[in-house]
Amino acid sequence: MRIVTSEEMRNIDKAAIERIGIPALVLMENAGRAVAEEAMRLTAQAHGGPAKRWLVLAGKGNNGADGLVAARHLLEAGCEVGIAYAADPAGFRGEAAVQRDIAANLGLPAVVYAGSEGDPIYWTRYDGIVDALLGTGSRGAPAGVYAALIREANASGLPIVAIDTPSGLDADTGNLHDPCIRAARTVALAYAKRGLVQYPGAGAAGEVVVRAIGIPARLAEQIGVRTFALDERTLRERLGVDPARAREADTHKGTYGHALIAAGSRPMSGAGLLSARAALRGGCGLVTWAVPDRLVEPLAGRVPEAMIYGLPDEERGDWSGVAPAALSQLTVGKDALVLGPGLGRWAGDGDWLRELLAGLDPALPIVLDADSLNILADMPEASAQLCGRRAVLTPHPGEMARLAGFAVPDIQRDRIEAARRYATQHAVTLVLKGARTVVATPEGDVYVNATGNPGMATGGAGDVLAGLVGSLLAQGRTPDQAAAFGVWLHGAAGDRAAAGRPTSSSLVAGDIIEAL
Numbered sequence: 117m118r119i120v121t122s123e124e125m126r127n128i129d130k131a132a133i134e135r136i137g138i139p140a141l142v143l144m145e146n147a148g149r150a151v152a153e154e155a156m157r158l159t160a161q162a163h164g165g166p167a168k169r170w171l172v173l174a175g176k177g178n179n180g181a182d183g184l185v186a187a188r189h190l191l192e193a194g195c196e197v198g199i200a201y202a203a204d205p206a207g208f209r210g211e212a213a214v215q216r217d218i219a220a221n222l223g224l225p226a227v228v229y230a231g232s233e234g235d236p237i238y239w240t241r242y243d244g245i246v247d248a249l250l251g252t253g254s255r256g257a258p259a260g261v262y263a264a265l266i267r268e269a270n271a272s273g274l275p276i277v278a279i280d281t282p283s284g285l286d287a288d289t290g291n292l293h294d295p296c297i298r299a300a301r302t303v304a305l306a307y308a309k310r311g312l313v314q315y316p317g318a319g320a321a322g323e324v325v326v327r328a329i330g331i332p333a334r335l336a337e338q339i340g341v342r343t344f345a346l347d348e349r350t351l352r353e354r355l356g357v358d359p360a361r362a363r364e365a366d367t368h369k370g371t372y373g374h375a376l377i378a379a380g381s382r383p384m385s386g387a388g389l390l391s392a393r394a395a396l397r398g399g400c401g402l403v404t405w406a407v408p409d410r411l412v413e414p415l416a417g418r419v420p421e422a423m424i425y426g427l428p429d430e431e432r433g434d435w436s437g438v439a440p441a442a443l444s445q446l447t448v449g450k451d452a453l454v455l456g457p458g459l460g461r462w463a464g465d466g467d468w469l470r471e472l473l474a475g476l477d478p479a480l481p482i483v484l485d486a487d488s489l490n491i492l493a494d495m496p497e498a499s500a501q502l503c504g505r506r507a508v509l510t511p512h513p514g515e516m517a518r519l520a521g522f523a524v525p526d527i528q529r530d531r532i533e534a535a536r537r538y539a540t541q542h543a544v545t546l547v548l549k550g551a552r553t554v555v556a557t558p559e560g561d562v563y564v565n566a567t568g569n570p571g572m573a574t575g576g577a578g579d580v581l582a583g584l585v586g587s588l589l590a591q592g593r594t595p596d597q598a599a600a601f602g603v604w605l606h607g608a609a610g611d612r613a614a615a616g617r618p619t620s621s622s623l624v625a626g627d628i629i630e631a632l
């Protein structure tokens with residue numbers, strides 16, 4: 117399923133209407149009917165029966181017109197429906213004027229809300245609200261009467277079903293204006309808008325339901341929409357990954373690749389431990405866990421299924437004493453390298469990473485995580501270092517900010533574009549972690565993950581992801597496949613680990629590994 121910007125949606129609508137010839141009123145009818153169905157379904161779930169009394173808040177654009185169609189279908193289903201207009205309907209044009217007239221001819225009671233000077237709205241007369249104030253044509257913070265209606269609706273405590281986007285949401289980034297509707301459910305028309313799948317917008321949208329409205333699927337492709345929901349269907353149909361693929365009987369451990377995990381140092385040996393264990397659970401045939409030599413003794417036997425290998429470290433117990441050539445030598449015969457968890461930083465680490473990368477077979481798939489990204493961020497020629505490699509970078513927002521040379525809020529303000537920009541400019545696959553992790557490919561495709569939960573905000577969860585992605589690379593997945601599948605699996609495992617707990621708070625990274 118594709119995810120669109122407001123502009124992409126406008127272009128798709130335009131093509132459906134002008135190129136294909138589907139009348140705008142037909143699309144609107146489908147939209148309004150879908151909203152009425154979803155509204156009744158929501159309150160049926162919440163209250164044991166559909167809400168009988170609905171108030172539709174209608175703006176003056178097509179979002180408002182969708183709301184008037186929904187009002188008509190709710191009426192037909194036996195509900196009592198009232199309309200509160202945010203603008204004088206006498207000024208409506210086009211499809212909105214058509215819907216206004218139909219609603220009036222049906223005798224739907226309507227008021228034109230005039231703010232504190234006009235008649236009040238008696239919210240207690242209703243069981244639910246349809247937010248049809250602003251959709252993808254919204255610009256900036258809701259103004260005047262729109263803002264007042266949004267504040268009152270939120271304060272009413274009634275369940276709100278938003279049409280297309282909660283009014284007040286920046287549909288392209290997920291940032292919230294003040295005020296913004298807090299919806300229980302958002303019915304996204306034809307496609308989810310980007311703001312519905314990125315926080316804080318995803319929080320304001322409630323449950324997002326995408327409903328078809330009769331727009332031919334190929335238009336989004338033709339218009340060049342390149343952002344996708346990362347779910348099972350996308351994995352299968354777009355990325356060529358079958359999450360349920362069974363192993364062939366006639367195989368052995370050599371069939372499934374050999375991952376080298378270079379991770380862990382004295383204060384952070386657990387990072388390597390988690391990565392190595394996650395790589396094993398990720399299904400690769402063999403895992404070698406490389407550590408500074410002094411750590412071999414204390415760590416021996418901690419992951420019995422992996423081979424532990426000590427690299428000469430000048431007796432320091434960290435990576436500052438390990439020669440890059442020794443590590444690159446160890447990659448010979450391996451199918452993927454994971455570098456970064458528990459790596460640490462030291463004087464001259466930039467030269468160290470430079471020398472290591474220069475010594476690697478350029479065809480060796482690599483995962484760069486944690487401190488390897490921080491080191492990379494300080495290297496002016498990072499782009500040249502990465503160019504032509506089969507690399508997956510897995511930054512959290514802080515690491516992403518350092519890599520891209522921005523502040524964290526600048527990254528978080530538009531995570532999809534931040535990830536896409538870096539991935540295309542540096543020709544790497546980039547995983548921007550966080551709630552709704554974003555995976556961006558060198559070609560500019562972006563996948564927004566749907567799995568995972570806040571219990572996964574715990575130390576070591578990133579080390580698990582790095583090991584898992586490395587494991588998938590070692591099994592012959594492409595960097596895009598490994599990153600997307602790894603992110604999806606990691607979240608799904610986190611969800612499985614959280615299920616059955618009274619709260620996800622007690623989740624630890626090791627639980628994610630065991631749930632894989």
Ligand SMILES: NC(=O)C1=CN([C@@H]2O[C@H](COP(=O)(O)OP(=O)(O)OC[C@H]3O[C@@H](n4cnc5c(N)ncnc54)[C@H](O)[C@@H]3O)[C@@H](O)[C@H]2O)[C@@H](O)CC1
Binds near residue numbers: 147176177178249255
């Ligand atoms: N043919 C189409 O294009 C279709 C559009 N659809 C609906 O149409 C919506 C988009 O419709 P529009 O483009 O008419 O735009 P909207 O209905 O989102 O609202 C735009 C109107 O609100 C006003 N406005 C903008 N920002 C404001 C603000 N901050 N405060 C107060 N008023 C503001 C503008 O003057 C404009 O008239 C979609 O979200 C969807 O609900 C659906 O009906 C399906 C078909």
Ligand SMILES: [K+]
Binds near residue numbers: 247248249282
């Ligand atoms: K809306």
